[in-house]
Amino acid sequence: MDPQQLPVLPDDLRLVAVDMDGTLLDPDHRVPEQTWALLDGLAARGVVVAPASGRQYATLARLFGEHGEPMVFVAENGAYVVRAGAEVASTTIPRDAVVATTRLVRDLVAGGRDVGLVACGKASAYVERSDDPFLDECRRYYARLKVLDDLLAADDEWLKLAVFDFGPVAERTAPALEEVLPDLAVVVSGEHWVDAMHPTTNKGAALRRVQEVLGVTRAQTAAFGDYHNDLELLADADWSFAVANAHPDVRAAARFVVPSNADHGVQQVLAAWLATH
Numbered sequence: 261m262d263p264q265q266l267p268v269l270p271d272d273l274r275l276v277a278v279d280m281d282g283t284l285l286d287p288d289h290r291v292p293e294q295t296w297a298l299l300d301g302l303a304a305r306g307v308v309v310a311p312a313s314g315r316q317y318a319t320l321a322r323l324f325g326e327h328g329e330p331m332v333f334v335a336e337n338g339a340y341v342v343r344a345g346a347e348v349a350s351t352t353i354p355r356d357a358v359v360a361t362t363r364l365v366r367d368l369v370a371g372g373r374d375v376g377l378v379a380c381g382k383a384s385a386y387v388e389r390s391d392d393p394f395l396d397e398c399r400r401y402y403a404r405l406k407v408l409d410d411l412l413a414a415d416d417e418w419l420k421l422a423v424f425d426f427g428p429v430a431e432r433t434a435p436a437l438e439e440v441l442p443d444l445a446v447v448v449s450g451e452h453w454v455d456a457m458h459p460t461t462n463k464g465a466a467l468r469r470v471q472e473v474l475g476v477t478r479a480q481t482a483a484f485g486d487y488h489n490d491l492e493l494l495a496d497a498d499w500s501f502a503v504a505n506a507h508p509d510v511r512a513a514a515r516f517v518v519p520s521n522a523d524h525g526v527q528q529v530l531a532a533w534l535a536t537h
Contacts, residue, residue, distance in 0.1 A: 267516040269499060269533040273307055274480035277334065277467050277493055278526060280313040280320075281450070282486035283503050287522050289400060294527055296327060301534045303330045310334050310470055312463045312483075312493055314422070314449045316385055317342050319403040332474075336380055337449065337489050338466035339419040339457055349469045350382070351458040353418045353444060360440045361421045361456065362388075362411050368436065374426040375433055378402060381416025397424055397452070421456040422449075429454045449489040464492025471496075484518075484526050485510055501529065 278284045286292050302309055310332045311320050317335035321328055321342075332343045341348040358379050365377040369389075376389040378398055385402040387395070388411040398405055401422075408414060421441075425433040434454045438446045444456045463485075471481060483490075483497035486506035494500035494514050502514035503525045511517050519525030 266518065266529055266532050267499075267501070269482055269529065270479065271537070272480050273482060273499075273533060273537075274476045275308050275310060275471065275474060275482070276302065276530070277310040277312045277463070277470070277481065277483040277497060279463075279485040279487070279490045279493065280311055280315060282505060283484050283490070283521055284311070284526050285521060286524070291323065292524050292527060294524070294531070298527055298530045298534065299324075299327045302530065305534070305537055308332060308470075308474060308476075310467070312338070312467065312485075312490075314420075314453065314455060314489060315401045316380065316403060319401055322403050332470050334463055334466045334470065336420045337447065337455055337457060337461065338463040338492075339380075339461045340382065341466050341469060343473070348473055349466065350417075350419065351461045353421070353456070353458050355418065357421060357441055357444055357456065358414075358418055359412060361423070361437065364436060364440045365423060368433070373433070376424050377411065378405075378422040378424070379411055379414060379416075379418065380420040380422060381414065381418055383416050384414075386411055386414040386416070393426075394424065419457070420461075423454050423456075425452055425454070428452075447489050449487060455489070462492040463490060464494075464496040467493055467496045482529075484529075485514075486521070501526070 312334035314337045320333045340350050376394045379386045384404040390407045430448045445459045446456050449455050478498045481497040482499035483493045484501045500515045502511040505520040
């Protein structure tokens with residue numbers, strides 16, 4: 261896309277909510293180098309950036325380092341919102357859900373399925389599967405990760421349950437999770453991940469809380485995403501963007517479609533705004 265064809269953000273932009281994997285990050289799940297200067301430029305102009313991710317808060321904070329100080333982090337798909345190291349909002353799920361999901365995943369594994377569970381708490385994330393291929397996938401998203409012999413021995417405030425399937429997660433694992441967790445929201449968040457959360461939890465609800473805390477309107481908010489767990493996020497920003505590599509449902513829901521994460525579409529849009537402000 262030619263820079264002249266990029267959507268023009270509003271002059272009074274105050275908040276940028278952006279998904280991470282598949283959106284802000286490159287295909288290797290890294291922050292493109294030009295992003296750091298853009299983040300500093302937005303902060304200098306009073307624009308708050310809110311990374312909105314299924315990732316753990318500790319992972320997001322570590323990833324952004326000192327650049328994260330002015331940010332608001334929407335972690336765990338909206339279940340945990342943190343600003344300046346302090347909790348802004350959270351939604352939790354009961355221990356019964358952890359028990360039911362742990363037993364389901366154990367049964368699936370016993371039946372030959374290549375799956376694993378991450379139980380996400382405020383203090384840490386917990387797993388009982390300890391092989392390197394599974395842990396490598398988990399560590400990408402969970403900087404604080406404890407491997408336990410028995411996951412049910414963990415004691416925490418539970419935010420989310422994330423199941424990783426080395427096969428396509430939407431075909432079998434997601435429906436199985438929906439069956440044992442009828443009172444929770446079950447959301448496919450990637451080709452191999454499915455999350456279960458409190459039914460009121462989503463990135464959009466978290467974004468509305470951030471807007472309230474900051475005194476920012478929808479018209480002053482831009483949001484970027486690529487997958488189903490970003491749909492509510494896009495719905496709560498007047499300036500909604502899907503990257504070109506986004507799921508078709510997300511592209512259809514967004515107001516604008518911009519270049520893919522491989523082509524740094526988010527960075528192009530933000531750079532164009534900063535060049536004139």
